[in-house]
Amino acid sequence: MKLLITKVNILVILVVYISRDTTAEIIEDLDSLQLVTVLHRHGHRTPDHTYTNDPYKDVEKYWPIGLGQLTNKGKLQLYNLGKLFRKEYKSFLPKYSFKAVRVNSSDYDRTHMSTQCLLAGWFRPEGDQIWNDEIAWQPIAVHSVPTNKDQTLAPLAPCPRFWMEREKVLMELASKETAEDKELYEYLTEKSGDKISTIDDVASLYTNLQMEEFNHYPLPEWTKGVYPEKMQEKTETCGISFTWNKILKKFYGGSLVKEMFHQFHEKSKGGNADRKLFVYSAHDTTIISFLRALDFEKFKIPDFGASVILELHKLYNQYYLKIFYSHAAELVPYELQFPNCTIPCPLERALENTEYVRSGDWNTDCFK
Structure with missing residues (x-):
């Protein structure tokens, strides 16, 4: 992600000094990218509830689009974020392919709509993908599970x-x-x-x-x-x-870490040959919990459109992970250093460091 780390906005909540080693420099210069994973928060929204003395609790008057819904500002935030990703990854993923792209969302209107806006900015139809001259958009499948069965993006499955x-x-x-x-x-x-x-x-x-x-x-x-x-x-x-200690990290952020890192491991072993991108649309608590499950401790509440980007690179038959973060849709993502690892982080080391939060089985461990 060379483009995205060329600027660091002074408003970001975490400042990281990145000491680049030779491997990091080589990865910047070589076509080593194998897989990209994006976790983003939904865009700007309306309140999802009112309180007893709320002067704006007349929903039809003050919130005509409904409670907890994505606003026009939120739609634009994610559309622009998608355009940024399109520019950055154009050579890696020139156009949408169902084999290359998998999109997952928590089962909320605002997360589904947000990621659709992001995809509209990222995968503008070209050539034979243009199906209607009146709209520069193409439908892309978004997958989710009911909230009472969700173990990863809005973990409300019984535990x-x-x-x-x-x-x-x-x-x-x-x-x-x-x-x-x-x-x-x-x-x-x-x-x-x-x-x-x-x-x-x-x-x-x-x-x-x-x-x-x-x-x-x-x-x-x-x-x-x-x-x-x-x-x-x-x-x-x-x-x-929600991720105060190791046990909570395992249940609230660990399931998503487990899923993502399984994908990185499979890719490194030759599996999922056609897959190039995973997108996850979720919430502020999802991002906080995911980062804390990776042992990043100092993050405050992510703003609308915040994103975490992970890249899997291959260099001389070795695999490495790079991680980037943006506190808000309007901010340029900047590179982080995985705790207890180098930049970039060898995949095997990252797997070792996250072994505890990835271990076990949700359905078994939750009812011990």
């Missing part, structure tokens, strides 16, 4: 062990809360009209206020002094609480 472990984490965090924290909960309860007593409750209200702000609705006067600063810290803690 008692995960929820019991997370409840322990929440209790531990609650035991360390201060009088100021309790005052915040009481204030938010009084003003919102909803019971606010946990970091999950704060995160839910914070997200609602954030979506209203992003959609240019003035926030109530009572939010001044608590939003965003005082509520943001609790919301970020909520986001990482």
Whole structure:
């Protein structure tokens, strides 16, 4: 991804100094790319709920496209992101092929629509793919499973062990809360009209206020002094609480790591010969959990259209992984260094480093 790492936006939330070794330089210059995997967050959306004292809870008046839906701004964000990927990977993947491309989405309207917009920007039909002169677009299959069976992109498949472990984490965090924290909960309860007593409750209200702000609705006067600063810290803690320890990482981010790394391993062994691209459309928590399962610890809440890009390269019969990250659709992705590895990271080393989160079987381990 030579184009994408030539610029680093100063607004990114993580600054990484990249010390390039000889292998990294060679990979920059040779046609070594074998497989690309893109994980992206959906685009700008409407709130997915309202609260009791919400001045904008009249959905038909304020949110005519519906709650939790992709806005026009969100559509454009992902379309432009697709155009960026099209430019970057044009020589590697000049046009869409069902053999080369596999697209997966969580089972939400906004994630399905977001990745369709990304694909529209990436795979503009050319030549014999043009089926209608009135629209420069082609249909591309997007696959998903119901949310109650999803183990990877919005992991809500039944897993008692995960929820019991997370409840322990929440209790531990609650035991360390201060009088100021309790005052915040009481204030938010009084003003919102909803019971606010946990970091999950704060995160839910914070997200609602954030979506209203992003959609240019003035926030109530009572939010001044608590939003965003005082509520943001609790919301970020909520986001990482799903992968607070090794056990939680295995269940919430590990399943996606397991799936992706299996694809890299299969490719390195000669399997999936025609496959060149996997795309995953999901959520902010998906990206946080995936990165934390890889032992990246310092990431805040990804913005709309945030993306993680992984590349598998082959050099002198050895396989290497490179990873890039963008906090938002408008930011140029920049290269990261896998924890406990070099740039690029040998695939075998990456497999060793992620062995724990990839091990076991979800359906068995969840009910131990």
